Amino acid sequence: MMDNKSLISKIIKSEGLYNFKRNPFAIAGALIILVFLFTAIFGPHMVSQNPYDLAQLDLNDSYKPPIWQEGSDPRFILGTDDQGRDMVSAIVYGVRMSVTIGFCVTIICMIAGTTLGLISGYKGGRLDSFIMGLVNVQLSFPSLLIAMLVLIAFGRGVWKIILALAFSGWVTYARTVRGTTMSEKSKEYVEAAKVIGFPERVILFKHILPNVMTPVIVIATLQIGTVILSEATLSFLGIGIPITEPSLGLLVAQGYIVLFSGLWWVSVFPGLVLMLLVVGMNLLGDFLRDEFNPRLK
Amino acid sequence: MLFYVIKRFIQMIIVIAIVATIVFIFVNMLGDPAVLLLPPEASPEELAKARAAMGLDSSPWEQYKLFVVNVIHGDLGNSFVFREPAMKLIFERMPATLEIVVLAMFIAALIAIPLGVYVGAHPNTFASRSILSLSLLCISMPTFWFGIVLILVFSVQLGWLPSSGRGDVVIVWGMRLSFLTWDGIKHLILPAITLAVQQLATQLRLTRAGMMEVLRQDYIKFAKAKGVSPHDVLYGHALKNALIPVITVYGLEFGGLVVFATITETIFAWPGMGKLLIDSINISDRPVIIAYLMLASMLFVVINFIVDILYTVVDPRIDLR
Amino acid sequence: MTNIREVRKESEFLLDVRELKTYFHTFKGVVKAVDGVSFSLKRGDILGVVGESGCGKSVTGFSVLRLIDSPGRIEGGEIIFEGDSLLKKSEREMEKIRGNKISMIFQDPMTSLNPVYTIKKQICETLELHGGLRGKEAHNRAVELLRLVGIPSPESRVNYYPHQFSGGMRQRVIIAISLATSPSLIIADEPTTALDVTVQAQLMKRLYQLVKSNNSSMILITHDLSLVSGVSDNIIVMYCGRVIEKGSSESVISMPAHPYTVGLLESIPKMTGERKMLHQISGMVPNPFEMPPGCSFYPRCELGQKICEAEYPRLREIEEGHYVSCHFAGRRNF
Numbered sequence: 001m002m003d004n005k006s007l008i009s010k011i012i013k014s015e016g017l018y019n020f021k022r023n024p025f026a027i028a029g030a031l032i033i034l035v036f037l038f039t040a041i042f043g044p045h046m047v048s049q050n051p052y053d054l055a056q057l058d059l060n061d062s063y064k065p066p067i068w069q070e071g072s073d074p075r076f077i078l079g080t081d082d083q084g085r086d087m088v089s090a091i092v093y094g095v096r097m098s099v100t101i102g103f104c105v106t107i108i109c110m111i112a113g114t115t116l117g118l119i120s121g122y123k124g125g126r127l128d129s130f131i132m133g134l135v136n137v138q139l140s141f142p143s144l145l146i147a148m149l150v151l152i153a154f155g156r157g158v159w160k161i162i163l164a165l166a167f168s169g170w171v172t173y174a175r176t177v178r179g180t181t182m183s184e185k186s187k188e189y190v191e192a193a194k195v196i197g198f199p200e201r202v203i204l205f206k207h208i209l210p211n212v213m214t215p216v217i218v219i220a221t222l223q224i225g226t227v228i229l230s231e232a233t234l235s236f237l238g239i240g241i242p243i244t245e246p247s248l249g250l251l252v253a254q255g256y257i258v259l260f261s262g263l264w265w266v267s268v269f270p271g272l273v274l275m276l277l278v279v280g281m282n283l284l285g286d287f288l289r290d291e292f293n294p295r296l297k
Numbered sequence: 298m299l300f301y302v303i304k305r306f307i308q309m310i311i312v313i314a315i316v317a318t319i320v321f322i323f324v325n326m327l328g329d330p331a332v333l334l335l336p337p338e339a340s341p342e343e344l345a346k347a348r349a350a351m352g353l354d355s356s357p358w359e360q361y362k363l364f365v366v367n368v369i370h371g372d373l374g375n376s377f378v379f380r381e382p383a384m385k386l387i388f389e390r391m392p393a394t395l396e397i398v399v400l401a402m403f404i405a406a407l408i409a410i411p412l413g414v415y416v417g418a419h420p421n422t423f424a425s426r427s428i429l430s431l432s433l434l435c436i437s438m439p440t441f442w443f444g445i446v447l448i449l450v451f452s453v454q455l456g457w458l459p460s461s462g463r464g465d466v467v468i469v470w471g472m473r474l475s476f477l478t479w480d481g482i483k484h485l486i487l488p489a490i491t492l493a494v495q496q497l498a499t500q501l502r503l504t505r506a507g508m509m510e511v512l513r514q515d516y517i518k519f520a521k522a523k524g525v526s527p528h529d530v531l532y533g534h535a536l537k538n539a540l541i542p543v544i545t546v547y548g549l550e551f552g553g554l555v556v557f558a559t560i561t562e563t564i565f566a567w568p569g570m571g572k573l574l575i576d577s578i579n580i581s582d583r584p585v586i587i588a589y590l591m592l593a594s595m596l597f598v599v600i601n602f603i604v605d606i607l608y609t610v611v612d613p614r615i616d617l618r
Numbered sequence: 619m620t621n622i623r624e625v626r627k628e629s630e631f632l633l634d635v636r637e638l639k640t641y642f643h644t645f646k647g648v649v650k651a652v653d654g655v656s657f658s659l660k661r662g663d664i665l666g667v668v669g670e671s672g673c674g675k676s677v678t679g680f681s682v683l684r685l686i687d688s689p690g691r692i693e694g695g696e697i698i699f700e701g702d703s704l705l706k707k708s709e710r711e712m713e714k715i716r717g718n719k720i721s722m723i724f725q726d727p728m729t730s731l732n733p734v735y736t737i738k739k740q741i742c743e744t745l746e747l748h749g750g751l752r753g754k755e756a757h758n759r760a761v762e763l764l765r766l767v768g769i770p771s772p773e774s775r776v777n778y779y780p781h782q783f784s785g786g787m788r789q790r791v792i793i794a795i796s797l798a799t800s801p802s803l804i805i806a807d808e809p810t811t812a813l814d815v816t817v818q819a820q821l822m823k824r825l826y827q828l829v830k831s832n833n834s835s836m837i838l839i840t841h842d843l844s845l846v847s848g849v850s851d852n853i854i855v856m857y858c859g860r861v862i863e864k865g866s867s868e869s870v871i872s873m874p875a876h877p878y879t880v881g882l883l884e885s886i887p888k889m890t891g892e893r894k895m896l897h898q899i900s901g902m903v904p905n906p907f908e909m910p911p912g913c914s915f916y917p918r919c920e921l922g923q924k925i926c927e928a929e930y931p932r933l934r935e936i937e938e939g940h941y942v943s944c945h946f947a948g949r950r951n952f
Contacts, residue, residue, distance in 0.1 A: 148578075
C-alpha cells in the first residue's frame with residue numbers, strides 16, 4: 001500500500017496536475033461541477049419553497065416573469081411556472097435529481113460493465129461471445145431508443161429511469177474493459193500470478209482491475225453528462241420522470257406548451273442550467289481523456 | 298464477396314429474430330390497449346370484443362406463434378388506431394424523416410470536416426480552442442431545448458420561419474417531399490439545424506481525434522520530407538486515413554438519426570417516423586411499435602453492411618471474407 | 619582574395635552545419651537534443667553519424683530538413699546547403715528543397731508509407747512535385763526506379779499497396795522515392811535497423827551503389843559503427859546532443875581517441891583473433907533534464923578525473939582533420 005504522503009506528493013509533482021493547472025477549460029469544468037454538487041447537496045435547504053409540495057404553491061403566483069421584466073415579483077428571481085412554482089427552487093430541485101440520476105446510473109454501469117468486461121475478456125469462449133454479442137447488438141442502436149423501450153415496458157418512475165439508462169449504458173465499459181483485459185491477460189505479471197496459484201477472483205480484481213481503471217474513469221466522467229441529458233430528454237418526451245417529481249427536462253416540456261404565449265422563461269432557464277451542468281462534466285471528461293490517452297500526446 | 302453477402306444476410310435474419318422476440322415480450326408488458334382505446338364507460342363485454350378484434354384474447358404463447366408466422370409472411374399487423382398495415386404507416390412517414398436527416402448530415406459534414414481537419418492540425422491555436430469549446434457546448438446542449446430556443450427566436454420573436462409541420466409538399470413517386478417547394482424549405486430549416494448541431498459537434502470531434510492520431514504517423518512526416526505542401530499533407534495524406542474509422546460512426550449516427558429523430562420531430566410537429574413512434578407509444582399502438590423497432594434493427598444491419606463495403610473501398614488493407 | 623576563397627569553400631562543401639542547436643521545450647524542462655553540433659560534407663561524400671538512441675543523431679537529420687515538430691525548435695546555428703542558409707528560407711522554399719535536393723530515408727519502413735495509396739501514387743507524387751513528370755512518363759519512371767532498387771517484376775508491383783510488401787521491399791520503395799529526383803543529399807536515418815540481418819547487408823550495398831552512381835552525398839545515421847565503417851568517408855560520433863569525436867573513417871576506426879568511441883568499437887564482435895568477452899560500456903546515459911556540467915560521458919568514463927566533472931572538454935584536433943572532445947584523449951594509450 002502506498003502511504004498517503006507519497007501519493008499526495010506524487011500527484012503534486014505529476015504531469016497531470018501540471019497540465020490541469022495550465023488548462024483553463026479543465027479548471028472551469030471542475031469549478032462548474034463543484035458548484036453543481038454543492039447545489040445538489042445543500043441547495044434544496046437554501047431555497048424559499050419546496051416546489052413539489054403542492055401545499056406551498058399558490059396559483060395566484062403563476063406565470064410571474066423574471067425580475068427584470070415588468071409585472072415580476074421580487075420573491076421569484078427567475079419567475080414562476082403555470083402552478084406558481086418558483087423557477088429557482090424548481091431548478092435547484094431539478095439539479096439534485098439530475099445529479100443523483102447521473103451518478104447512480106454511472107456507478108451502476110461502471111460496476112456492471114467493468115465486471116462483465118473483465119469476465120468476458122479473461123474467460124473468453126462462449127460466455128465472451130454471448131456478452132459481446134449483446135454488446136454489439138446494443139451498440140448498434142441509439143442508447144436512448146433502448147432506454148425508451150425499457151421505460152415503456154415498465155412505466156415512469158425515478159428508479160425505473162435509473163435502471164433503463166443503466167441497461168443501455170453498461171456496454172461501453174464492457175467493450176473497453178474486455179479489450180484491455182485481453183491484452184493485460186497475456187502479460188507476464190498475470191502469468192506470474194497464475195503460476196504462484198492465486199485464485200482467479202484475486203487475479204481479476206487485484207491484478208488486472210487496477211490496470212483497466214484508467215479508461216473506465218474517463219468513460220465514467222464523460223458518461224455522467226450523457227446520462228443527465230438522456231434523463232432530461234426522456235422526461236421531456238413524457239416517458240421519464242413522473243410529473244410529481246422534479247426534473248429539468250419536465251420543466252422545459254412545461255415551458256414548451258406555453259412558449260407561444262410568450263412565457264419563455266419556463267423553458268429557457270432550466271435548459272440553460274442543464275447545459276451548463278453537462279458542459280462542466282464534459283470539460284473535465286475531455287481533459288481526463290486527453291490526459292490518459294498517451295496516443296494523443 | 299458472394300459468401301460475405303450470404304453471411305451478412307444470415308446474420309441479419311438472426312438479429313431480426315432476436316429483436317422481434319425481445320420487442321414482442323417488452324411490448325406485451327405495456328398497458329391493455331383495449332382499455333386505452335375504448336371510452337372509459339365501455340362495458341366488459343365491449344372490452345372483450347375489442348380484445349378479440351385485436352387478437353389479444355388468446356394466450357401470449359399463441360399470440361407469439363401467430364406473430365412469428367405473420368412476420369415470416371411480411372405482415373406486421375394493422376395499427377389499432379389507424380386500422381392500416383403498420384409497415385405502410387411507417388413507410389409513409391419515412392420520406393419526411395429522411396429529408397431532415399439527410400439535410401442535417403449534409404450540413405454537419407460540410408462544416409465539421411474542414412473544421413475538424415483544422416483543429417486537428419493546429420491543436421494549440423486560439424481559434425482551435427474556441428472551435429473545440431463551441432463544439433463541446435453543442436454536444437452538451439439538450440437537443441429539445443435547442444429546438445425550443447430556435448422556435449423562440451426565429452418563429453416567436455422574429456417571425457421568419459414556421460415552427461411546425463412540413464408546409465407545401467410535392468408528390469414524387471408516391472413520396473411526399475418538402476424540399477421542392479419554397480414553403481417546404483422554410484419548414485425544413487429549423488428542424489434540420491436542430492438535428493445538425495449535435496451531429497456537427499460529434500463529427501468535428503471525431504475528425505479532430507482522427508487527424509491528431511494520423512498526423513503523428515511516420516508516413517505524414519515522410520510526406521513532409523518529400524516536399525508535399527501542408528495543405529496536401531492534411532487533405533491528401535492525412536484526411537483519408539483519419540476518416541476510415543469515422544465511417545462506422547457516420548453510419549451509426551445516420552441510422553440513429555433516422556430511427557430516433559423523435560425529439561426534433563416532436564418539437565416541430567414534423568410528421569415523420571419518430572413522431573409516429575412516440576404517438577404510438579402514448580396510445581399503446583402495439584403493432585406500430587413492433588414494426589418500427591423491427592424496421593430499425595433491419596436498417597442498422599443494412600447500414601453495417603454498407604459501412605463494411607465502404608471500408609473496402611477506402612482502406613486497401615481490408616478484404617471482405 | 620577573400621572572396622575567391624569564400625566561393626571555393628562553398629563549392630567544396632555541399633552541406634555545412636555550424637553550431638546547430640535544437641531544443642525541446644517540455645513541461646519538465648528543456649531538452650537540448652542537439653547542442654552545438656558542427657560538421658560539413660563534401661559533394662559525393664558519405665558521412666556516418668554514430669551514437670546511441672537518444673543522442674540527438676536523428677534530430678540532427680531532421681533539423682537539416684527543418685522538420686522538427688513542436689515542442690522542438692531550432693534555437694541557433696547555421697545550416698548552409700549549396701551555399702544558401704536553410705534556416706533563412708521560407709517554408710515554401712523549404713518545400714522545394716525537401717524530397718528534391720535533400721531527401722530522407724526513414725527508419726521504420728512499416729510505417730513510413732501511406733497505407734491508403736498505391737506505391738505508384740506515392741512515387742509519382744514526388745515525380746510530379748519536383749520533376750514535373752505526369753501520366754505515362756511518371757509511370758515509366760516509377761517502374762524504372764523500382765527496378766533500380768531491386769524489386770522483382772516492378773511493372774505489376776507498382777500498383778500494389780504498401781501492406782502487400784515485406785519490410786525489406788518497403789524500404790526499397792522508400793529508397794526509390796528518395797532517389798526519384800536525383801537529390802544531391804540523402805539523409806538516411808537508420809535505414810536498415812528495422813530489417814532482418816540478411817536483408818540489411820543486401821540493402822545497404824544497394825543503397826551505397828545507388829548513392830555513388832547518382833553522385834549524391836549521404837548522411838548515414840546509425841547506432842552501428844561497423845555499418846558505417848565500410849561505407850562512409852567521414853564519421854562523427856555523438857553523445858548527449860554533442861559531437862565528441864569526428865574525423866575520417868580510417869582515423870576514427872583505427873585510432874579512436876574518445877573513450878566512448880573506444881567502447882563502441884570494442885563492443886563489436888570480431889571474426890578474427892582470440893575469442894573473449896565483448897566489451898560493454900557500463901552505466902547509463904545521463905538524464906537529459908539533469909545534464910552534468912562537465913563532460914556528459916564522465917559518469918560512465920573509466921578515465922574520469924576532477925577536471926572532467928567540472929569542465930566540458932572542447933573539441934580539439936589531435937591529428938589532421940581528427941577532432942575529439944576529451945581532456946585526456948591522445949595523452950594515454952587505450
